[in-house]
Amino acid sequence: MLSLKKHYENGNGIRVSTLGHYVDVGGLQLWIDVLNATLEHDLAPVSGIDYLFLTLCGTLSNAGISGQTFLYGPQISNVLEMDVVTGNGDFLTCYKDSNSELFYAVLGGLGQFGIITRARIVLTKAPKRVKWVRMLYSDFSIFSRDQEHLISIKGLEFLEGSLIMDYSPANNWRFSFFTPYNESQISPLLKKHGILYYLDMVKYYEDEAINSVNKEVEKLPEELNYIPGFAFMKDPNYVDFPNRVQTGEITLKLKGLWDVPHPWLNLFVPKSHIMDFNDGVFVDTIHRQKITKGPILVYPTTKIKWDDRMFAVTPNEDIFYCVRLLHSSSFDDWQYLDNQNNAILEFCNRAGIKMKQYLPHYKSKEDWIKHFGSKWNTFKERKAQFDPRKILSSEQKNFNSV
Ligand SMILES: Cc1cc2nc3c(=O)[nH]c(=O)nc-3n(C[C@H](O)[C@H](O)[C@H](O)COP(=O)(O)OP(=O)(O)OC[C@H]3O[C@@H](n4cnc5c(N)ncnc54)[C@H](O)[C@@H]3O)c2cc1C
Incomplete structure (x- = not known):
């Protein structure tokens, strides 16, 4: 992910919109850097995690939970849009109303459908x-x-x-x-x-x-x-x-x-x-x-x-x-x-x-089917759609046979 650094004008890949109350964050960034950049504008991400030295996209691939989740939902519920490189090699911007299948697949998708290169995160006023x-x-x-x-x-x-x-x-x-x-x-x-x-x-x-x-x-x-x-x-x-x-x-x-x-x-x-x-x-x-x-x-x-x-x-x-x-x-x-x-x-x-x-970890396909329950068929379809050659996050070997 670090190779993305050169593609961002300001070098750190974090751009705060004070008008829109959101921040655009490059896929390689750590939550601590996002927090520090937004605090300069008296803003902060609405939903946090307990430990901030994790990458934005690492937690968005899972959920991003903490003691704030009951109020604002997990971090994946507070994403407005993303740029994603799919397993097909397509570079797409997705949000709820455009490329929505990719948007919903990638959030909490365990890195199985695409590489997030930018995410737009909701901000709120930072308290004192x-x-x-x-x-x-x-x-x-x-x-x-x-x-x-x-x-x-x-x-x-x-x-x-x-x-x-x-x-x-x-x-x-x-x-x-x-x-x-x-x-x-x-x-x-x-x-x-x-x-x-x-x-x-x-x-x-x-x-x-x-x-x-x-x-x-x-x-x-x-x-x-x-x-x-x-x-x-x-x-x-x-x-x-x-x-x-x-x-x-x-x-x-x-x-x-x-x-x-x-x-x-x-x-x-x-x-x-x-x-x-x-x-x-x-x-x-x-x-x-x-x-x-x-x-x-x-x-x-x-x-x-x-x-x-x-x-x-x-x-x-x-x-x-x-x-x-x-x-x-x-x-x-x-x-x-x-x-x-x-x-x-x-x-x-x-x-x-x-x-x-x-942060599920299973060894057999049957366990993954049980884990996803009614979402399993859609999971399979999205995998075939966005990463048919199964090249993404292949360390989760169980998906190779999906
Ligand atoms: C010390 C510690 C504290 C933690 N605390 C919390 C917590 O409070 N709340 C919480 O919810 N979780 C917590 N976690 C778990 C954390 O959400 C996951 O471990 C997450 O995967 C960590 O992100 P990372 O930056 O280490 O990702 P990495 O280890 O770099 O990646 C993990 C996986 O995420 C996917 N991924 C990474 N980058 C991208 C990308 N750009 N696009 C698509 N997929 C990608 C890939 O599947 C990759 O295998 C904690 C983890 C640690 C180590």
Whole structure:
């Protein structure tokens, strides 16, 4: 993708339209550079991801999810148009009303139909500040009920959630939110319960709105049932929030712990089965076997902002949970985490949990057919239409026999 650089006049391939509230981005660009370029105009992409040192087109080929997805949809729902080189060698501009089959195929299309060389992304006014509140729970049903309540009310811009286990520190590498004093408060609770859950809710605001925001945020916990006394607040500048994971990355790189195997498992779990998932996976598999090597995220999102014409696949329920097991390992001990991931998938099958993999990875054609479900036939047709010789993203070998 780097060879595209010379084709952009300003060298960086990022052009912000302040009038249109959009940004045109070259396919090679990283989200961090997009954010920095748009912030110069007090604008920002509406829908983000948690880690910004990823290419725009890498995430658009999947979905691009974070705690903002419930409000604005995944990143693929916030693309206005794209330039794409198809597997046939055609260079096409596509949007909803022109070359729409290509537009919907490429977004969430796992790189199977074309190379995106430019995408036009929706922007919004960048806020100045962020109220970030973290609340602790010992009961998963109360935790998930509060999370679902928060995504149903107006006013929040971001909601995620995580697990803490009694055998690992309360902070993980992604962000040191808890102070050492907070950690000492949490420690006895962890000993008592074994697992705690926390939600992160975020509200954006302008400097002059500080008083009203404080009142609003102070009122919110009245509706929630977190463990009394265990709500923690931060108030960073907006610019420090979207890129909050970078400090953790730098620390891991310094320790030589970044470029290591990452046996991740990312799942979309339907709301109707999230309690079974907690019991069978978080409690009975991960906590019981004491196998965690990284952050575990769990937060609800809504299906309404996903466009079913795209190939990103979600469960068939209005609300589903993003469950993200973000493990790291050393080069010689990844296998047990892989085994655990497989055991989790098997558990879901046995328990009838109709989850979908995000960042899917399958070895057999049958599994891909199951994954895409009713979208499979269209997937096959688009592959024949745009990449008949199957030259794109051929590392996903399973598609060779499509
Ligand atoms: C540390 C880390 C944190 C992450 N956090 C998140 C997160 O918060 N939210 C989230 O949704 N995802 C997250 N991801 C997953 C991420 O969305 C995917 O791994 C994505 O593929 C990464 O993009 P990349 O820049 O690494 O792409 P690459 O590894 O370069 O590409 C991945 C695939 O995308 C396709 N592709 C890449 N470029 C193009 C193009 N120009 N045109 C067409 N297809 C293309 C190809 O199929 C390619 O094989 C994270 C990944 C990492 C490593």
